Amino acid sequence: MELLTNHEFIYDSSLMGDDAPYIVNSEANGKTIVELPIHWLLDDAPNFVYAPVANRLGPMRNPEEVYGTWAAEFEGLYRYGRAFTLTMHPQYIGRPGRLLMLERLIEILRRSLT
Incomplete structure (x- = not known):
C-alpha cells in the first residue's frame, strides 16, 4: 500500500477482506487508500x-x-x-x-x- 499511496493512488482492488469497500492505512507513510475488494x-x-x-x-x-x-x-x-x-x-x-x-x-x- 505504501507504493500506491506514495504515487497518489486513491484506491486498490487486490484484497478480499470484505464485500464492501473499506479504508486501508499505510503504516509506513500514514496515508490511506480505499480498498474495493x-x-x-x-x-x-x-x-x-x-x-x-x-x-x-x-x-x-x-x-x-x-x-x-x-x-x-x-x-x-x-x-x-x-x-x-x-x-x-x-x-x-x-x-x-x-x-x-x-x-x-x-x-x-x-x-x-x-
Missing part, C-alpha cells in the same frame, strides 16, 4: 482458464453458468448494499460467447440501477 467468485479466470503450463486444467465453465452465478451474486450484493466488483482479463473474457454473456449481464445491471 474482489472475490474469486466474481473473477473470470477460475471460470475460463485452461492453462496446462500453470496446472490449471479446468474445467472451463459454460458462459451461461457463469452468467447465472454473477447475476445471482449481483442481486444479493445489491440487496445488502455491498460491492459487486468483477475481475476480468481480456484474454479470458474476450471470447465471442463470453462477451455476449457479459453484454447481457451489463444490461441487467444497468436496468437494476435505474
Whole structure:
C-alpha cells in the first residue's frame, strides 16, 4: 500500500477482506487508500482458464453458468448494499460467447440501477 499511496493512488482492488469497500492505512507513510475488494467468485479466470503450463486444467465453465452465478451474486450484493466488483482479463473474457454473456449481464445491471 505504501507504493500506491506514495504515487497518489486513491484506491486498490487486490484484497478480499470484505464485500464492501473499506479504508486501508499505510503504516509506513500514514496515508490511506480505499480498498474495493474482489472475490474469486466474481473473477473470470477460475471460470475460463485452461492453462496446462500453470496446472490449471479446468474445467472451463459454460458462459451461461457463469452468467447465472454473477447475476445471482449481483442481486444479493445489491440487496445488502455491498460491492459487486468483477475481475476480468481480456484474454479470458474476450471470447465471442463470453462477451455476449457479459453484454447481457451489463444490461441487467444497468436496468437494476435505474
